[in-house]
Amino acid sequence: MKNENKFTEIVKRLGVRHLIFFVTMIVLAIVPLFVNSYVLKIFQSAAINMIFGMSLNLLMGIGGTVSFGHAAFYGVGAYTTACMWYHFGWNFTSAFPLVILFSAIAGLLLAIPMSRVTGRYVTIITLSYAEILNLIMRNWTKVTNGVMGILNIPNIKLFGFELAYKDEQYWFILVLVVVSYVMINWLVNSKLGRNLQAMRDDSIAAEAMGIPLFSHKVIIFTISAIFAGIAGALYAHIYGYIDYTVFTSNLSFNCISVVVVGGLGNFVGTIFGALFLTILPEMLRNVEFLFNYRMIVYGVILVLVMWWNHSIPGAKIKAKLRSIFNKLIHRNVESVEEV
Amino acid sequence: MFIQLLMNGIALGSVYALTAIGYSLIYSILQLINMSNAAVFLTSSVVFYLLYNSVSKGMIFVTFILTLAFAGCLGYIIELVAIRPIREKGDGNTYALISSIGVKTILEKVCQGAFGSEIHPFPTLLAGKNIVLWDGTKIEWIQIIIIVASLLILTVMTWYTQNTRTGRGLRSLSQNLNACHLMGMPVNRLIGISFAVGSMLAAVSGVAYCMYLKSISISVGAAIGNKAFAATVLGGIGILKGSVVGGFILAIIECFVSGYGNSTASQFISFGILIVMLFIKPTGLFGKKEQRKV
Amino acid sequence: MSLLEVNNLTIAFGGLVAVDDLSFTMERGQITSLIGPNGAGKTTVINMLTGFYTPDSGEVKLDGELTKGWDTTQYVRKGFNRTFQNIRLFSNLTVEDNILIGMQHRIPYGSFLSLFPNKVKNTCEREAREEVTEILKKIGLEGHRYDKSTSLPYGMQRKLEIGRALASKPKVLLLDEPAAGMNPKEKVELSEFIKSLLNDVDGILLIEHDMKVIMSISDKIIVLNHGAKIAEGKPEEIQRNPEVIEAYLGRGGKQHVDAGE
Numbered sequence: 001m002k003n004e005n006k007f008t009e010i011v012k013r014l015g016v017r018h019l020i021f022f023v024t025m026i027v028l029a030i031v032p033l034f035v036n037s038y039v040l041k042i043f044q045s046a047a048i049n050m051i052f053g054m055s056l057n058l059l060m061g062i063g064g065t066v067s068f069g070h071a072a073f074y075g076v077g078a079y080t081t082a083c084m085w086y087h088f089g090w091n092f093t094s095a096f097p098l099v100i101l102f103s104a105i106a107g108l109l110l111a112i113p114m115s116r117v118t119g120r121y122v123t124i125i126t127l128s129y130a131e132i133l134n135l136i137m138r139n140w141t142k143v144t145n146g147v148m149g150i151l152n153i154p155n156i157k158l159f160g161f162e163l164a165y166k167d168e169q170y171w172f173i174l175v176l177v178v179v180s181y182v183m184i185n186w187l188v189n190s191k192l193g194r195n196l197q198a199m200r201d202d203s204i205a206a207e208a209m210g211i212p213l214f215s216h217k218v219i220i221f222t223i224s225a226i227f228a229g230i231a232g233a234l235y236a237h238i239y240g241y242i243d244y245t246v247f248t249s250n251l252s253f254n255c256i257s258v259v260v261v262g263g264l265g266n267f268v269g270t271i272f273g274a275l276f277l278t279i280l281p282e283m284l285r286n287v288e289f290l291f292n293y294r295m296i297v298y299g300v301i302l303v304l305v306m307w308w309n310h311s312i313p314g315a316k317i318k319a320k321l322r323s324i325f326n327k328l329i330h331r332n333v334e335s336v337e338e339v
Numbered sequence: 340m341f342i343q344l345l346m347n348g349i350a351l352g353s354v355y356a357l358t359a360i361g362y363s364l365i366y367s368i369l370q371l372i373n374m375s376n377a378a379v380f381l382t383s384s385v386v387f388y389l390l391y392n393s394v395s396k397g398m399i400f401v402t403f404i405l406t407l408a409f410a411g412c413l414g415y416i417i418e419l420v421a422i423r424p425i426r427e428k429g430d431g432n433t434y435a436l437i438s439s440i441g442v443k444t445i446l447e448k449v450c451q452g453a454f455g456s457e458i459h460p461f462p463t464l465l466a467g468k469n470i471v472l473w474d475g476t477k478i479e480w481i482q483i484i485i486i487v488a489s490l491l492i493l494t495v496m497t498w499y500t501q502n503t504r505t506g507r508g509l510r511s512l513s514q515n516l517n518a519c520h521l522m523g524m525p526v527n528r529l530i531g532i533s534f535a536v537g538s539m540l541a542a543v544s545g546v547a548y549c550m551y552l553k554s555i556s557i558s559v560g561a562a563i564g565n566k567a568f569a570a571t572v573l574g575g576i577g578i579l580k581g582s583v584v585g586g587f588i589l590a591i592i593e594c595f596v597s598g599y600g601n602s603t604a605s606q607f608i609s610f611g612i613l614i615v616m617l618f619i620k621p622t623g624l625f626g627k628k629e630q631r632k633v
Numbered sequence: 634m635s636l637l638e639v640n641n642l643t644i645a646f647g648g649l650v651a652v653d654d655l656s657f658t659m660e661r662g663q664i665t666s667l668i669g670p671n672g673a674g675k676t677t678v679i680n681m682l683t684g685f686y687t688p689d690s691g692e693v694k695l696d697g698e699l700t701k702g703w704d705t706t707q708y709v710r711k712g713f714n715r716t717f718q719n720i721r722l723f724s725n726l727t728v729e730d731n732i733l734i735g736m737q738h739r740i741p742y743g744s745f746l747s748l749f750p751n752k753v754k755n756t757c758e759r760e761a762r763e764e765v766t767e768i769l770k771k772i773g774l775e776g777h778r779y780d781k782s783t784s785l786p787y788g789m790q791r792k793l794e795i796g797r798a799l800a801s802k803p804k805v806l807l808l809d810e811p812a813a814g815m816n817p818k819e820k821v822e823l824s825e826f827i828k829s830l831l832n833d834v835d836g837i838l839l840i841e842h843d844m845k846v847i848m849s850i851s852d853k854i855i856v857l858n859h860g861a862k863i864a865e866g867k868p869e870e871i872q873r874n875p876e877v878i879e880a881y882l883g884r885g886g887k888q889h890v891d892a893g894e
Contacts, residue, residue, distance in 0.1 A: 066433055113617060121621050123372050123436065124572050124613075131565060132610045139603045183748070190754060191733075191740050192747035198723045198734045205721035208683060210709025210738045210801065219744050249561075253440050260437055265725075292452035299448060302441030303421050310434040311424030 021181060021268045029174055032167035040166045046278035047173040048234050051180050053258035053270040055227030058184055060256075061265030062193060063220040064200025065114070068123055069130025070228055070255050075137055075247030076106040077229025078236040082150040083143055091157040092237055103229020104222045106133070111221035115214045130252060138244040149243025156237045173234055177271075180227055184267060187223065196220055197265075257298050260305050277301065343476045344598040348591030350482040350551060353489030356586030357544035358567035360496070360579055361537030367513035367577040368533055371432050374439040375417055376541050377564020378446035383410045383542030384461075384549045384559060385450045391462050399462055406546060407539050414538025415531045417442050422534070423527060451557050458556040461549040485547045492543065493583060500579075509533055513577070566590075569613045575623025584624065634697050636661045636836045637682075637805055642691035644681060651677045653860040655691070659805065659836045659853075664827065666839045666847050668871075669857035670880060675840045676718060678857075679807045682838070683715050684708040695804065710738050712804030712835075716794045716811060722782040728793060729778050732765045735800030765800075771833070772796040772826075788819050795830070804835040812843045824850050848872070856880065 031043055056070045080102045084095035110129050114122065137144050144150070156163045156172060163169045187193050196216055198206040207213055236242050258277050262269030277298065284294035308314045358380055365373045387406040395401045421438045465480040472478065500506035508529045512519050520526050548563055549555045570589045574581025589609050597605035616623065637659035644652050652674040659665045667675045680686045682693060684705040693700045695711060703711065714735070723731050733740070742757045769775045772792045777785060782793060791811055798806055811827065812820045824846050830837060841847050847854065848868045856864040856871060858880040864871055871877055 066436075113614070121572075121617065124568075124576075125617060127565075128569065128610050128613050128617075132607070132614070135606050135610070139606070186749055187747060190747035191737060191742060191758075192744045194726070194730055194734055195737055197726055197730075201723040201725050202721050204685075205717065205723065206734070207685070207705045208709070208715055208717075208721075209734050209797070210706045211734070212704075212706045215744070223748075249565075250444075253444060256437060256440065293448060296445050296448040296452075299441040299444030299446075302444065303438050306421075306425050306434050306438040306441065310428055310430040312428045313424050315428065 017266075017268045018185075021271065024268070024271060025174060025178055029171065032170055037166050040170060042279060042282050044166065044170050044173060044238055045235075046275050047170065047177055048231050048238065049255075049258060049274035049278050050177045050271050051173075051234070052228055052231035052255055053262065053274045054177075054180055054184055054267050055224045055231065056255050057259045057262070057265065057267055057270045058187070058227065059220060059224040060259055061263075061267075062188055062196050062200065063217070063224070064196075065122055065217070065220075066256070067110075067126045067224075068249065068252055068256070069110070069126035069128075069133075070224075071247045071249065071251035072110075072130035072133040073103050073106050073225040073228035074232035074235070074251065074255075075133060075244075076225075077103045077232030078242050078247070079137060079144055079150075079232075080229070081233040082153050082236045082242055085153055086145070086150050087143075091154070092233070093157060093159055096233070099229050099233045100226050103225045103232070106229070107222040107225025108218060110225070111218040114217060114221070127249065130247075130249060134244055134247055137247060144244070147243065149241060150236075151241050153236050153240045153242070155240075156234075169238060173238075176230065176234070180230075181267060181271075184227075192216070192219065253302075254298050257302050257305075261301060340476070340598065342472060342474075343478065344594045345591065346478050346482055346486075347598075348594035349587065350485045350590075351594060352587035352590030353485050354544045354548045354551070354563065354586075355567045355570045355590050356583040357489060357492065357540045357547075358563060359570040359574070359582035359586045361541045362568060362571040363574075363577055363579050363582040364509075364533050364537050366571070367579070368509070368516065368530060369422075369426065369432070369435070370577075371422070371426075371435050371439070372568075372576075373422075373534070373537065374436065375421075375442040375446065376537060377560050377567070378443040378450075379410060379413060379417075379538045380541040380545040380548075380564055380567075381450055381557070381560025382413065382446045383538075384545035384555055385454055386410075387542075387546050387549070388459060388461060388555050389453075397462075399464060403546060406542055410538045410542030411535040414534040414536070417538070418531045418534035423530075426530075447557075447560065450560075454557055456557055458554050461553055461555045463550040463553050466553070481550055485551060488543070488547070492540070496540075496579075505529065505532060566593075566609055569609050572613060572623055573616055575626030578623070578625045581623055581625035635659060635694075636696065637838075638694040638697075639682075640692050640694075642678070642681060642688050642693065644677060644686055644688045651860050652681070652688075652857075655857070655860070655862055657855050657862065657865060659838060661835050662831055663852035664831070664837045664839055664850050666841060666851040666854045667857060668841065668844075668847055668854060673857040674860040675857055676809055677860075679715055679809055679838070679840065682708075682805070682807060683713050706738070709801055709803075712802075713807065714798040714801045714803035714805075715807040716791075716798055716809055718809040718813065718840075720787075720790050720794055722790060722794060722797075724781075724783045726782060727779050728769070728774055728782055728785070729762070729765050731782050731793060731797050732768055732800045733761055735797035736761060736764065736802075738801060768796050768800050771799070788815060791815075791823075792826070795826075799830070799833055802833075805838060806830065806834045806836070807838045807840075809840050810842060811839070812841055812846050817845075820846055 028043070028047070032040055035043070052074055056067060059065050059067050077099050080099045081092060081095040084090040084098060110126065113125050138147060140146070156169060158172070163172055195206065195211045198209065199211060199213060199216060203213060254277070258273040259270055261277060262271070262273030281294045281297050284290045284297060308318070358376060361376045362373060365371055383406050386409050387402055390405055391397070391399070391402045395405060421442045422435050425435045425438050463481055464484055468480045469477040470480065470483070500510055508524055509532070511524070512526065512529055516526065544563070545559070548559060566589065567586065570585035571582045572585070573589060574583070574585030589612065592612065593605045593609055596608045620626070635658040639658070640656050642652055642655045643650065655678065657665070667678060669675055677686065681688050684703055684707070695713070698711070700708070723734060740757050740761050742753050746754050766775070769778060772795065774789060774793060774796065777789065782790065785793060795808065795811065808827065812823050815823060820843060827837065827839065828850050839847070839851065851868055854866065854868055854871045855862055856874070856877050863876045863880060864874045866874070
């Protein structure tokens with residue numbers, strides 16, 4: 001009995017969401033003990049997508065800005081670490097501050113035009129910005145090696161200790177997932193996070209309360225870009241190969257799917273969204289007649305989720321299901337009473 | 340050289356303009372950027388190619404009509420299935436936008452699955468026949484056909500929106516959607532029609548572009564889609580006239596830059612122009628300044 | 634010195650002059666009301682007094698200090714805050730969070746300290762939350778602290794909006810039609826409530842259509858028509874002013890009123 005109280009107390013203090021998060025992380029951490037290296041690779045990329053997804057969710061769910069060019073920040077992070085290795089032989093650890101710096105700059109640059117325009121131009125600006133960065137990656141041959149991309153990027157090295165095995169790499173990414181999650185939660189539950197949510201809900205009222213919209217927008221873009229850049233850097237080292245085709249608008253759209261499936265502003269949801277949307281196409285890969293069509297999943301799921309959450313038929317179905325569910329519970333209660 | 344580039348620019352501009360109108364038309368009514376437009380461009384070209392090589396072997400005109408019909412239906416269905424239920428709940432345009440991205444992804448991946456990533460030869464009209472001008476410049480007939488056809492379509496579009504009942508309906512829809520509802524207009528059907536029209540324009544432009552290139556690959560949709568989108572924004576999104584002008588400006592500048600400069604610069608130029616435009620006048624060339632409402 | 638001094642304020646949108654050469658003063662401890670028919674430019678005045686619109690000409694002085702060149706954040710810091718005609722609450726946030734956002738400029742830690750846990754942040758947050766309790770008591774929403782703001786009934790949403798504005802400790806509180814959509818009983822309550830707010834703020838500028846509310850609590854009334862001031866004075870004076878009657882009832886209205894009396 002006493003233990004039970006302690007348990008509920010911990011749950012209360014942590015919050016149900018956080019608890020689910022940490023339990024999920026523990027489960028994910030023991031995955032390498034049971035699976036082969038092919039499956040582990042999928043889990044690695046799912047974990048990278050978690051960081052990437054959380055970074056976009058910070059911007060979309062908390063900042064209220066839908067970025068259609070998030071792949072750009074991911075690309076900047078990936079290219080920074082790859083180029084540092086390619087040109088100067090730097091390893092992950094020494095390039096890491098630069099990854100943060102350059103992706104922050106990329107975010108900052110995007111935030112500046114954003115301040116000049118209203119809602120609808122957000123789509124246009126984010127898309128064009130990502131497109132321009134993609135063109136730079138493709139054409140600035142001296143630095144990015146152009147269409148050839150950068151090959152044979154070495155494993156992550158942490159202060160001289162090389163993460164040569166897949167499970168080591170995987171655990172390292174998971175640690176970063178946890179760190180990102182915790183840091184994002186600090187931010188969300190602070191004055192800054194509160195103000196950002198106020199801007200998301202009603203920017204005019206937020207302005208009337210004296211919130212400096214521009215500086216807040218710049219801050220959230222920069223922070224979001226940093227997390228996306230870190231995810232990109234991890235991608236470069238884990239896959240060992242990058243070129244401009246990775247960082248197109250399709251990647252941005254996939255990232256939006258991850259966030260939307262998990263729920264806006266719900267970071268635990270993003271974790272599951274990333275898991276689901278990374279693993280599902282890989283499962284479909286094994287179904288022979290679906291091999292060519294497996295990436296359709298992203299599109300179908302986007303439409304379905306929008307249907308489920310934001311359409312009239314979806315709302316009707318949900319209401320119906322709820323009433324059936326309630327009835328079932330009700331009947332159970334009654335039968336208990338009869339006994 | 341100058342005339343050659345100009346003609347290239349105008350031909351390419353027609354392609355951009357037709358797709359751009361599709362974006363603008365729907366934006367003017369729903370304030371929604373219909374991302375699936377570029378995918379319809381691609382899908383229609385692929386369907387044209389497949390029909391031409393299987394069902395209606397060799398008959399370009401018949402294939403074209405079939406493709407148009409297909410694109411019209413596709414547009415209507417997209418609206419019916421992916422946009423309407425979300426639009427009607429009224430949670431906000433962002434969700435309809437995301438749904439249209441879903442449709443775009445589906446269509447693109449279906450095309451990719453069916454078509455692979457190779458480049459295929461595309462049927463064209465009057466292949467290899469040129470007009471030789473006084474100074475020896477060669478202009479392909481297909482360019483002339485594309486330009487004439489586009490001008491014809493633009494004229495018909497203008498006439499249609501100004502003089503028919505449906506056209507008037509579409510115009511009033513873009514003024515005030517709710518008022519149209521209250522006036523008892525068949526709003527849903529009209530929006531469906533606008534999607535169909537937008538898709539058909541994208542189909543024409545897709546087929547025209549592939550004829551111009553004489554080849555088709557999976558990447559045409561993304562490339563032109565983005566350019567047409569840039570053109571729309573340049574002219575002022577939601578303004579049909581602006582989209583056409585934006586399309587021509589963008590294409591002509593691009594052709595001149597790649598002709599006299601280099602092709603890399605021409606890729607940058609369209610988005611460069613766009614960004615500069617957004618800094619100077621975010622509402623586009625023809626856009627009116629918005630008054631902030633508190 | 635007056636609390637607020639407005640001199641020759643003018644703004645035009647396109648060709649339309651929305652507010653035309655408006656001058657008035659607000660005194661400490663008083664409720665000043667702004668009335669006029671629809672489209673007279675009342676809300677535009679509030680928008681100019683909170684920095685949303687920049688007037689084409691004219692000046693505003695708060696405690697003798699010119700507001701020229703301030704941005705919206707400065708207006709709040711220097712002591713203006715407002716409510717909106719159509720309620721604008723932060724819909725996905727709780728009642729508590731709404732009020733915390735109202736007092737955000739008084740919570741003395743910045744964006745950088747927000748990013749990680751630290752002592753300053755924790756203390757500030759704790760103190761702020763204690764203050765929220767007081768404000769909630771004032772507006773009578775203690776029981777709804779953790780409710781979503783949009784789940785409240787309409788009247789409470791209005792009060793929450795006022796509470797949110799109060800939380801920034803304004804000198805001048807600008808209320809834009811607070812009684813809109815309320816029934817007579819609620820309106821009487823609201824009038825009392827607005828009067829009691831004078832304990833917390835230096836002066837209130839009230840826009841309202843309901844004459845009962847206006848006449849019962851205003852110390853001074855300014856009447857606008859087509860953007861220009863047509864009358865100013867105590868409630869009794871305004872009630873008798875022929876120009877005001879004409880603006881509200883049209884030409885000939887005076888005779889009707891006279892005949893009615």
